[in-house]
Amino acid sequence: MPVPISQMWTVATYVLKQKLQGRKRYPFVLMLEPLFRCNLACAGCGKIQYPAHILKRELTPEECFKAVDECGTPMVSIPGGEPLMHSQIDKIVEGLVARKKYIYLCTNALLLKEKLHLFKPSKYLTFSVHVDGEREHHDFSVCREGGFDLAIDGVREALKRGFRVTTNTTLFDGADPNSVRAFFDEMMELGVEGMMLSPGYSYDKAPDQKHFLGRARTRRLFRAILSNRKSTWRFNQSPLFLEFLMGKRTYACTPWGMPTYNVFGWQKPCYLLQDGYADTFQELLATTAWENYGTESGNPKCANCMVHSGYEASAVDHTFSGLRGLWATAKAALTTKYEDPDALVMLNESAKPVHAFNPLVQINTNESKLEETRA
């Protein structure tokens, strides 16, 4: 079982309570960013492009607890920046565990091995380790050779000490579906609890603005990767969200589903866009012009987004919206293979990963330009 029953029960009862109360907009997971500083400099990341005085700032544990209490979600994701660089991350985690919040501490795991002693294994704490694929793919994606080995060392040590560990993988244009599938095998053999996936989002502030997957390509890529699944693969995500990524479902965005709190305040409108900040969660809900966001709004900033922060909450809400949603979820959970001969054909098409292109080689044919995903 990828997620403890107690966690599933807590989340299910929370969502049902929101539905019974008739709340039109309710949060599902709080994205708590206690700092923006990071020890990686990934070209596709738009979270760390700030002046030094902003990167030095940290939320205090008290500020984190206030945000968590205000928002009221049963799950708290702690991304960043790199949360393990926060000077009081142990205090923040301790306080959230005391509040019985299910925490996903999102880390690149470069520091995991040396910081593990700060934490105690708990059903409430999961290290969600950022690994973008097999060794060469990951190192290239995060712009750090040797990063994969350090992360895997951290994962092994955390598992050995009894911590819950998942992986989270962001896929950009040029991802090789066969390699991603091999990576799933590798992670399952390593013993992680489950895996999370997301297409890369086109952050305004990211240095790289050319390798974000469009929706059409995202669906083909995820169809190739997630069809004909092996029974050993476990995903720590809504099965309906995975079907959405594969192009089997359409959802409208739920930008308030995973609200973000950081050193600037409550981010409008979502985890990915920065269109201003509110001082309180209620102000965020009340003053954000929600109709201006989501792919269906026609907002070009939302055009390619299929990211969990907007759509996984939509999938979860669908699950609890009636018998059809429950049935679809149960069916997705029980019949996980997704046999698809066409997707197998896609896997047989050649795909050259982005890092196979050497710009130093002078003889360049059209085919050798940054390769597009052929899935």
Add this chain to the structure above:
Amino acid sequence: MSSPTHAERTGSVNPALDPDKLEVAPGIAHETIEGWVPALATEEEIRVALEKAFDYRGDVTITLKDNSKIEGYIFDRVTGATLNSSFLRLLPKDSNQRIKISYADIAALAFSGRDPAAGKSWEAWVRKYWEKKTTGQGEASLQPDSLE
């Protein structure tokens, strides 16, 4: 009062843009505005310049009409019908106090801080990666900027 939407800020939505048919999502072409000192002669110039300042990845320096200067990072803005009812919020470089400034109080603006993402393109990383691979010199990595 309301914030301008992204759709408003980037011009009208392209009707030919069908998100579900997008192969590669168009990214943002960032202007090189580091060091720019925009003219703020008209209300329109003030609004456009401050919107760019809100999107800017580095610090800006604002000179107020009382001649005082504030250097920091703009993290929020709310635009109203008039400059008096429009304001920005800024985290100063040298303090933790959040400062709210009315558009009507601004005399000058300079994009004084370094753009922290400028020059860090994907292409630059690919080139560095292959240079290391070709010469066999150590491991290829991009390092975060020093905070000092």
